[in-house]
Amino acid sequence: MTEESAATVAGDEREARRSVFKRALSRPEFGSLVGAIAVLTFFSWRADTFLTARGLANVLDPSATLGIMAVAVGLLMIGGEFDLSAGVMVGATATMFALLTADAGLNIWLAMAISLAFAVLIGLFNGFMVLKTRLPSFIVTLGTLFMILGANVGLTRLITDTVIVSGVGNVPGFDFPFKIFAANPVGQFRITVVWWIVMTALATWVLLRTSFGNWIFGVGGDAQAARSVGVPVAFTKLMLFVYVSVSAWLVGMMNTFRLASASVSTGIGQEFEFIIAAVIGGCLLTGGYGSAIGAAIGALIFGMVRQGIVLSGWDSDWFFLFLGVMLLIAALINQIVRKKAEEARS
């Protein structure tokens, strides 16, 4: 009798402990957190300079702008859509802004506002096209990617005869927006890191603590079901596309103020880096599942690997091998997670 009850108590405790562990496991960002710790440990051991202030600043710098985009793309993926034009939008908003202010002599703030409006428009265009045509967003935004890239290179060459717009640093009123978008407020750490943290926190709050966040999960999980219970599916998806384009504008401004110039080639090919970072962070390619923090951690892993390989004295080409392996592992883990979450227990 006593033996039996003791066994039950032990069983309950084991049950409780397992459920805490299970709960941690069931967080979408769990895998990426483990991965980030592993990568950090590995490169701290390989390269002495990795864990110095300078080393960390060099890791966080590329992670920050990538992270801002990965979080936005991650939310869009949770909402069930892709945006392949996100990469070239970084370059396009930047050159547009630079042309307007450095070349055409427009007020710096006005030029920023116009390029922001352009970003909003492209986001709305992507969203409307996907919703109206019912084509996969993968194809629609692939079209947008090439349209924007072509128009950007063509127009910039037509106007300036080059593919780089320089001279932004000489525009009156440059200093204040420079402080907002590109300064180093603490030592070697850029202000972009602050933006990254704030945007990730904001996205997390929206996703987990607002009605809109619940709608994102709903439209990505099953748009038809979400519509039938009154979720404004079109509105939700449109806002997500706009959020991604506006994020691209933000990163475009950061790059332009930092370099005092804008190049049309900025961001080409990066659309996949955003998606990869989001997938490493636990966002499902099929939608309905994922987290903003996960996508941010995915971007951090990116930055650590890129910097770690350089500091370890290896050729930077190895980065892509590492990246491919990481992506496959993450995708496999996500698949298992999805199966576990969806399988009926009868």
Place this chain on the structure above:
Amino acid sequence: MTVEIEVDSVSKHFGQVTALDDFSAVVKSGEVTCVLGDNGAGKSTLIKILSGVFPPDEGEVRVDGKKVRFMSPRDALKQGIGTVYQDLAMIPLMSVWRNFFLGTEPTRGVVPFRNLNTSWAKQTVVDEMGKMGIHIRDPEQRVGTLSGGERQSLAIARAVYFGARALILDEPTAALGVKQAGVVLRYIVMAKRRGLAVIFITHNPNHAYPVGDHFVILKRAQVEGDFRKEELSLDRLMQMMAGGEDLSNLVEELEQLATETGEADLAAAAHGIKDEVEGLHRLEGTDHRDETSA
């Protein structure tokens, strides 16, 4: 809270096809009205008229004596008629509480800071399911990991919570095993005891008979019979549903054909069908006795 829905001589046509012909029935609070019929008998047309997907061509629907004409499912829910469809409108990857409140999230705070009242939402889901005798261990659990019966019950609880006085359940037990169907049937009885009017659409007399108070049998778009439970035995219901009369006619035709042509095969086939029909009735009868004694 109480409600009475009168469906009066309702018909619906799609081009040349009559999907529902002169259907009448009265549905009351605290009763389970079972609508039985085979595929294509007009069950889904009836559901769509009652739930506001489309209006009838002829006849009218009255709620508490007042004529209603629903323009949308939302309209019907405003009048207290909630529908739980077979596909449930549940999202497997989302948690129980997120699914329950999807589209109607409880919030607190003012606009820029307005956020979900998550603790209240979780507690409400646990309470609502508890009222129906289903214990939810963890409202964060994903709906995909619930059993089929629990998922159905959650969808029903959601409809009730958001104001349904009358519930239309579209084949809620069709995709479920015996045990899970039991969970849903118990839930239906609980809903009835809470004073809801339940319209239980099914093709399975074994599931309908134990919980039903009132049975409407649909066949080829028409009402074949309308019975109170006292007027009807399970065997009789079963026979009407299994198309007993159709099969007897078929046996007769085959026998006649066999004597005309003198083909032994046909006679054997007729016999086979006859045996099968009788065997089926015996089998289903015993099944039912087991269920009620348990």
